[in-house]
Amino acid sequence: MPVTLFLALGAILFCIGLYGVLTRRHIVVVLVCIELMLNSVNINLVAFSSVGPVANVTGQVFSLFVITIAAAEVAVGLAILIALYRNRASIDVIKHDLLRSS
Template identity: 50%
Template sequence: MILEHILVLSSFLFCIGIYALITSRNMVRALMCLELLLNAVNINFVTFSDFFDSRQLKGNIFSIFVIAIAAAEAAVGLAIISSIYRNRKSTRINQANLLNK
């Protein structure tokens, strides 16, 4: 596939993720938007690795590290969100002031 098509797809996913992250009011949706941003970055890593240096797998290996970090981030984030939901009965970002008790 042509490099420009993949970069347009990746930038489209990244823009959707940024827009949804800025406008979301739900914490779970914000975590999903972060995952969308990380996946757009992974598409770029794999594309540039394949396009510029197909013999070495540096971009592929780096994207595996990003996937592992994203999985850890999702696990910790969901644990924090479930704790906030248990205490506040809401997952809305504007209602999660934990310092005001």
């Protein structure tokens, strides 16, 4: 399969994730969309690692690092989500304006 198909798939998934981050108000959906964006980057990294006369594992290693960072991001994001829900009893992004001056 040509690499351009994988790159197109990665671009489409990234755009869907970006649209979800910018338009959704639910924090869990925003976290899922961020994960979708990170996975589209992983698809691109693995696709680029297969290009060339000799297959290179550098893109696959970077993909593992991105997966590790994504797992840490989800853990921190869910911890923040639980703390916000305990304090405000809501997980709506618009209602959490803690940095806005009164």
